[in-house]
Amino acid sequence: MIFDFDTAIPRAHSDSQKWQKYAGRDILPMWVADMDFKCPPAILAALHERVDHGIFGYARPVKSTVDAVVAAMERNYGWKIEGSWIAWLPGLVVALNVTAQAFAEPGDEVLTLSPVYPPFMSAPKNSARASVHVPFELQAGAWTINWDALERAVTPRTKLFYLCNPHNPIARVWRREELVRLADFCVRHNLVLCSDEIHCDLILDPALKHIPTALLSPEIAARTITLMAPSKTYNVPGLGTSFAIISDAALRTRFVRATAGIVAEVNNLGYVACEAAYRDCEPWRQALLAYLRGNRDLLLTTVARDLPGIVIEAPIEATYLAWLNVSALGLADPIAHFEQHGVGLSECAYFGAARGTYVRINLGCTRATLTAALHRMKLALAAR
DSSP states (O other), X not given: OOOOOSSOOOOTTSSOHHHHTTTTSOOEEOOSSOOOSOOOHHHHHHHHHHHHHOOOOSOOOOHHHHHHHHHHHHHHHOOOOOGGGEEEESOHHHHHHHHHHHHOOTTOEEEEEESOOTHHHHHHHHTTOEEEEEEOEEETTEEEOOHXXXXXXXXXXXXXXXXXXXXXXXXXOOOHHHHHHHHHHHHHTTOEEEEEOXXXXXXXXXXXXXXXXXXXXXXXXTTEEEEEOSHHHHTOGGXXXXXXXXXXXXXXXXXXXXXXXXXXXXXXXXXXXXXXXXXXXXXXXXXHHHHHHHHHXXXXXXXXXXXXXXXXXXXXXBSSEEEEEOGGGOOSOHHHHHHHTTEEOEEGGGGTSOTTSEEEEEOOSOHHHHHHHHHHHHHHHHTO
């Protein structure tokens, strides 16, 4: 079956946060992690069937929905989970906040690596926990963990470690030896590990495989909360459906208890989309990956050829996001400069990087949109 990723779907006058940000302005939105592709036909068909049912009462996942997730974990990663391990949530940002409240007390510290998806740093602060982040190092063209700095960052009040795998925004797939070392780090320091794996089905490098952190050993599984969702891969974030996989019963009980009375339930359509995504959409996902690889290659070629002063420092191994070093441009406000020339990018300061050093660009768009955005960026550089 052939899937169409080249037809632009009008979103400028829709409810899209991505496009509303620049309403009335000629700016291509390349910021938030939301693709411009229509979601898979199988999901649309399932949603139409559910809407035709006509009743939308309070929902719980049916057995076929749970089975679809369980089967996907085993098929994709060789991870045999049980349906009872799944805690359903209306979003992964919710899960990060719940985890901070469940496993740390006010004043305790949550450790992570930066730059990183902003809620990793804001979630602990929302409930009076402290966020501590250790910067990555760039070595031989690869982002690496500064293990010595990570060890020094631990204090008696450190209770949690947030991992992003694959990593947003540096598009890094963590290797088994790195995950094993992180697992050992968490065990030695008695830290709960919260592993956000929402981009796990978006590996762009065919030579790499996603490894769920909880799959490494029973010991690390007993202290790991794995967060996943169909939202990024199948472009259904607006349906608000995600889940935590927690094999340890005591850990799961604490997590679920922290959701009581404050976390909304997943809606009917979200469950339907989730089931269809994991059960019926593998051909679409493979086609998407091929298209995203093409977009990545276009970005790499254009940056090297046409965008002097912008550097992609490491391979884009996963996700549809790229982290661009713009420090050589000497711009006081790169975001404002590119917006003035019609391209809306993500501000690096929100990810824990020094303002003016990086921007993040979203490649989850039509080839024509990406081409136009890169052309505008070229004009922006010429206008400095």
